[in-house]
Amino acid sequence: MEMERQNDLNLKATELRLGLPGSDEQPEKRNNKRASSEMDNSSDGEKGDQECAPPTKTQVVGWPPIRSYRKNVIHAKKTEADAAGMYVKVSMDGAPYLRKVDLKVYKSYPELLKALQNMFKCTIGVYSEREGYNGSEFAPTYEDKDGDWMLVGDVPWEMFSTSCKRLRIMKGSEAKGLGCL
Amino acid sequence: MSHDPAEMSEDDERAPPADRGRAEYASPHADQVLENVLENVLVFLTCRRDRNSVSLVCKSWCRAEALTRPELFIGNCYAVSPARATERFERVRSVALKGKPRFADFSLLPPDWGAHFAPWVSAMAGAYPGLEKVYLKRMSVTDEDLAVLARSFPRFKELALVCCEGFGTSGLAVVASHCRQLRVLDLIESEVTDDEVDWISCFPDGATSLESLIFDCVECPINFDALEKLVARSSSLKKLRLNIYVCIGQLYRLMIRAPQLTHLGTGSFSPSEIVQQGDQEPDYASAFAACRSLVCLSGFREIIPDYLPAIYPVCANLTSLNFSYANINAEQLRSVISRCHKLQIFWVLDSICDEGLQAVAATCKDLRELRVFPIDAMENNEGPVSDVGFLAIAEGCRKLQSILYFCQQMTNAAVIAMSNNCPDLVVFRLCIIPRYQADRITEEPMDEGFGAIVKNCKKLTRLAVSGLLTDRAFSYIGQYGKLVQTLSVAFNGDSDMGLKYVLEGCSSLQKLEIRDSPFGDSALLSGLHHYYNMRFLWMSSCRVTRRGCREIARQMPGLVVEVFSWNNNAQDRGEENDIVETLYMYRSLARRVDAPKYVEIL
Numbered sequence: 001m002e003m004e005r006q007n008d009l010n011l012k013a014t015e016l017r018l019g020l021p022g023s024d025e026q027p028e029k030r031n032n033k034r035a036s037s038e039m040d041n042s043s044d045g046e047k048g049d050q051e052c053a054p055p056t057k058t059q060v061v062g063w064p065p066i067r068s069y070r071k072n073v074i075h076a077k078k079t080e081a082d083a084a085g086m087y088v089k090v091s092m093d094g095a096p097y098l099r100k101v102d103l104k105v106y107k108s109y110p111e112l113l114k115a116l117q118n119m120f121k122c123t124i125g126v127y128s129e130r131e132g133y134n135g136s137e138f139a140p141t142y143e144d145k146d147g148d149w150m151l152v153g154d155v156p157w158e159m160f161s162t163s164c165k166r167l168r169i170m171k172g173s174e175a176k177g178l179g180c181l
Numbered sequence: 182m183s184h185d186p187a188e189m190s191e192d193d194e195r196a197p198p199a200d201r202g203r204a205e206y207a208s209p210h211a212d213q214v215l216e217n218v219l220e221n222v223l224v225f226l227t228c229r230r231d232r233n234s235v236s237l238v239c240k241s242w243c244r245a246e247a248l249t250r251p252e253l254f255i256g257n258c259y260a261v262s263p264a265r266a267t268e269r270f271e272r273v274r275s276v277a278l279k280g281k282p283r284f285a286d287f288s289l290l291p292p293d294w295g296a297h298f299a300p301w302v303s304a305m306a307g308a309y310p311g312l313e314k315v316y317l318k319r320m321s322v323t324d325e326d327l328a329v330l331a332r333s334f335p336r337f338k339e340l341a342l343v344c345c346e347g348f349g350t351s352g353l354a355v356v357a358s359h360c361r362q363l364r365v366l367d368l369i370e371s372e373v374t375d376d377e378v379d380w381i382s383c384f385p386d387g388a389t390s391l392e393s394l395i396f397d398c399v400e401c402p403i404n405f406d407a408l409e410k411l412v413a414r415s416s417s418l419k420k421l422r423l424n425i426y427v428c429i430g431q432l433y434r435l436m437i438r439a440p441q442l443t444h445l446g447t448g449s450f451s452p453s454e455i456v457q458q459g460d461q462e463p464d465y466a467s468a469f470a471a472c473r474s475l476v477c478l479s480g481f482r483e484i485i486p487d488y489l490p491a492i493y494p495v496c497a498n499l500t501s502l503n504f505s506y507a508n509i510n511a512e513q514l515r516s517v518i519s520r521c522h523k524l525q526i527f528w529v530l531d532s533i534c535d536e537g538l539q540a541v542a543a544t545c546k547d548l549r550e551l552r553v554f555p556i557d558a559m560e561n562n563e564g565p566v567s568d569v570g571f572l573a574i575a576e577g578c579r580k581l582q583s584i585l586y587f588c589q590q591m592t593n594a595a596v597i598a599m600s601n602n603c604p605d606l607v608v609f610r611l612c613i614i615p616r617y618q619a620d621r622i623t624e625e626p627m628d629e630g631f632g633a634i635v636k637n638c639k640k641l642t643r644l645a646v647s648g649l650l651t652d653r654a655f656s657y658i659g660q661y662g663k664l665v666q667t668l669s670v671a672f673n674g675d676s677d678m679g680l681k682y683v684l685e686g687c688s689s690l691q692k693l694e695i696r697d698s699p700f701g702d703s704a705l706l707s708g709l710h711h712y713y714n715m716r717f718l719w720m721s722s723c724r725v726t727r728r729g730c731r732e733i734a735r736q737m738p739g740l741v742v743e744v745f746s747w748n749n750n751a752q753d754r755g756e757e758n759d760i761v762e763t764l765y766m767y768r769s770l771a772r773r774v775d776a777p778k779y780v781e782i783l
Contacts, residue, residue: 062287062696063671064558064587064614067344069370069398070505071558095292096321096346097372 068097088164092120092138093171103161109153116140120169127153139170216245223249248272255279256716258296258320259741262771263304275314275339276305282719282765283669284694285319286344289721289763291745293777298322299329300775306333314339314365321345324352324376331359338390339365349374350401357383364417367395375401382407393420397446397480402426413438419474422446425482428453429465436468445472447480450488450507465491479503479528486513496520503528505554511536519544528552531566531587538570542577550583550608560615564589568596568621575599583608590621591648596630600637609634610645616672616697619649626650632657635665642689645669655679659686667692680704684711694719702729705764712737717767727783728757730764734783741773742766742783 086103099119106112113124125136132151133139140152142164152160152167223246226232236246252275255261267273280296298320305312312334322345330337337360342348350373356366357380381404384391389411396403403426412418412435419442423432427448436442452462465488469475475495484507499521504514505528514529514537524545529537531553541548551574553566566588572595574581581603591613599606611631619626627648635641635658642664646654650673658665659682666689674680680700683690684707693715701724712718712733727744734742746762755761776782 059559060616060697062284062289063616064555064612065284065287065669065671066554066558066587067286067370068288069372070554098374 068099086161086164088142088166090116090119090167090169092122092169095120101167103164106161108157109160113140113152116167116169122169122171124169129154137171140167141170142167216241219245220249227252229254251275253277257767257769258301259771259773260716260767260769263301265770267304267308271308272311273305273309274311275316276301276309276312277316277318278320279318280320282694282717283319283692284696284719284721289696291777291779294745294780295773295775295777296320297775298326302326302329302333306330310334311336313337316341316343317345318343319345321347322352323347324349324355327352328355331355334360336362338362339367341365341367341369342371343367343369344371346372349376350378350380350399351376353399354378354380354383357381358385361385362390364390365393366391367393367420368398369395370398373399373401377401379404379407381411384411387414389415390417391415392417393444394418395420395422395446397422397424397448397482399424405431409434409438415439416441418442420444420477422479423448425449429488430463433463433465433468436472440471441474442472443474444477444501445475445480446503447478447482449483450481451483451485466494470494473498475499477501477526481507484509489513489517492517493520497522499524501526504533505530505552508532508556510534511540515540521545523547525549528554531555531564534565535567535570535573538566539573539577542573545578546580548574548578548581551578551581552585553587554585555587555614558614561589562615564614568592568594571595572598575602579603580605582606585610585612585645587612587614589614590618591627591630592622593620593625593627593630593633594622596627597633600630600633604638605640606634606638607640608643609638609641610643610669611647612645613648616647617649618647626654628654628657632661635661639664641665643667646673647671648673650679651675652679652682655682656686659683662687664689666690668694670695670698672697674698674700677701677704677707681707684708690714691716693717695721695723697722699724702726702732705729705733709733709736712766713739713768715768717765719763719765721763723764724760725764726758726760727755730761730766731757731783733766739768739770740766741769743773743776743780744783745780 087100088103090099090101101112101115101119103112106115109127117124122138123136124138124140125133127133132153141149142152142160143166144150144163145165149168219242223232223235226235229252232246232250236243247269248271250270251273253266253270253273254277255266256279258278258280278298278301281290281294284290285294296319298317306329310333313336315330322342327348330340340356340360340363353366353368353373356363391411394415403424405427408427412421418439421435421439421442422444423435423446425448427435429448429450429452432448432450436445469492472495476498478492478495478499478501481504486509489509496517497520500523502521502524508530510532511534514533518524518540522544525547527541527545527548527550529552538553541551555564557564566586567590568588571586571588571591574584575595575598579602581599582605584599584606585608591611596611613627620630628651631644631646631650631654635644641662644658644662644665644667646669652675655674655678658668662668663686665687668683668687668690677700679698680695681704683693684704688711690711691714700720705720705725706729708718730742730744733740743765744761744763745765773782
């Protein structure tokens with residue numbers, strides 16, 4: 001347990017672990033699956049953890065190797081069965097392909113922004129009514145029902161999630177301009 | 182344009198003769214005659230490899246071959262500059278270009294990396310006014326590029342964009358309106374921006390020469406009336422793949438206008454609104470029955486399984502069926518697949534479970550290619566398909582040549598069984614989704630299974646491994662995989678030895694892509710003897726350092742060695758001993774001039 005927590009406390013530079021460089025996630029060890037003998041010794045502590053708590057499903061970039069196009073389509077189908085999701089396209093200036101997010105999944109702006117930051121690997125920062133996202137290179141904007149482009153965060157979440165048609169993460173000087181409005 | 186996968190694997194771009202036109206001739210007249218004769222003979226040579234061999238005989242032959250090569254295939258757009266390629270080959274009518282490395286599909290390549298079509302289309306506009314066909318894969322194509330293409334080639338006939346991005350419906354509109362002789366417009370798994378342009382209406386009035394219109398990946402609504410009229414005036418149309426915005430009622434209207442279709446993508450395969458009991462619906466089955474030449478069926482993007490019986494009339498003739506967007510269960514599949522005796526290519530979602538695969542194995546004795554995709558891409562303890570369904574396929578489909586199989590669990594025994602039962606396997610790609618997953622039953626690594634594949638499948642040229650693998654698996658691959666050209670490795674191996682086995686043993690290796698595996702500089706440097714024979718090497722999240730990469734670059738000037746990471750910028754290059762996040766290196770006759778800031782070329 002201790003070892004696990006220590007790892008989380010940012011000793012990455014000096015930690016001795018079995019993770020490979022570049023992969024931040026620990027590989028999942030199933031209770032009844034034995035890894036190769038090298039791995040056994042260090043993973044005993046984790047095995048104990050696994051038995052107590054349900055294993056968390058880690059998500060690794062690009063794994064499994066399914067094209068994002070296929071993942072989007074299939075994921076969209078899955079959640080259709082639950083309820084009509086509110087899927088909107090998200091573009092980021094400079095990114096080669098668009099993504100889609102289901103606004104129904106999020107309950108608040110911080111949740112949405114966190115997801116967008118993860119998706120596009122960027123830092124959007126904190127919203128303030130006066131200054132927007134000043135200080136960040138990026139500004140999240142959305143197109144509303146009237147076709148106007150608005151800054152994300154100005155209106156209450158409910159109003160936003162029902163009127164948002166698509167999202168665009170603006171970058172660079174355009175974004176800075178918005179921040180000063 | 183035919184793109185036989187076997188043909189697309191490699192093209193050696195050798196250096197063009199340095200002094201073309203300035204050589205001393207002992208007897209100009211005789212040589213000229215010889216060249217003319219040679220040219221007349223060479224026009225019959227279609228195979229790329231043969232042409233490459235011919236070009237090596239001598240300068241004269243190289244010249245003659247260059248003048249008579251009608252199809253230019255560039256497997257890596259950065260292997261040669263557009264200027265150099267167009268200078269050597271003067272009379273090209275068809276160009277195929279491949280750009281980004283395959284791992285770009287899985288978000289492992291940062292955006293704006295490159296593979297721009299622009300410099301190529303611009304060079305070709307000047308050099309090949311008679312250009313008729315362009316095939317692009319994983320290239321970055323803009324609307325402006327498409328406009329240049331549409332304006333520059335009056336005889337242009339075929340455009341295929343596979344896994345491309347950067348353009349939108351406005352680019353398509355320009356192509357549709359300007360390429361008056363267009364026969365083929367194939368958009369396959371490409372990202373197309375919705376510019377809200379009605380591109381379907383941009384095709385010229387009057388009869389068209391369209392033979393193939395594939396736009397199932399275009400995620401924007403289309404003008405259906407215009408499409409219906411277009412299909413009605415395209416009597417040569419054989420291939421039509423609709424997008425998700427075409428509902429089943431609309432599909433019906435198109436099918437009755439085009440009974441000559443051989444390839445059909447059905448669009449959503451559900452009605453646009455809720456259909457009430459007693460509503461009058463068209464006789465979909467009769468529309469399918471009227472398409473007597475239909476051999477390839479795909480689409481089913483939002484399938485309502487109640488409509489599946491409509492396709493029964495064509496099942497007996499189907500050679501290719503793509504259900505990989507259809508969330509159907511084993512029972513629903515069985516009713517279809519039990520009629521598909523001639524099926525050779527089958528793509529499906531794992532929603533059909535092991536039972537569904539058993540049904541496939543029972544009927545499809547002629548199956549050549551199988552792809553099973555996961556509905557749920559998360560790492561789970563159990564999944565709907567496993568070694569059970571895999572084994573059924575191995576036992577039932579003895580003619581299998583190509584398999585791509587995603588699952589949560591596998592056993593060595595099932596893989597070994599396939600290696601014994603399916604000797605014709607050329608492509609073997611097994612993806613056990615949970616990383617480092619061992620044999621479900623024995624809990625051993627998956628070494629023996631993959632070892633059996635390389636040992637018993639003597640025609641194997643493409644291999645993707647997964648699961649818990651030690652260096653032993655790689656020793657098998659190096660020892661037996663003498664024909665392997667493409668190898669994909671992810672979260673496998675114990676040490677540098679793994680990669681060394683592969684680099685030292687796989688003499689046919691051309692494309693090697695590795696991620697998250699413990700291979701370092703020592704392994705990297707063991708491949709020096711072979712890298713010029715390869716198209717590329719990709720290593721991400723491994724253990725190679727900047728120092729190791731630099732050493733490669735130093736010793737092999739004919740390689741471009743790119744090093745990058747997502748967070749890299751020019752100011753922040755890192756130390757020599759730092760592990761590089763991504764190494765992408767490839768042989769090349771050119772230096773990249775368009776690399777983004779985060780790419781460091783050593």
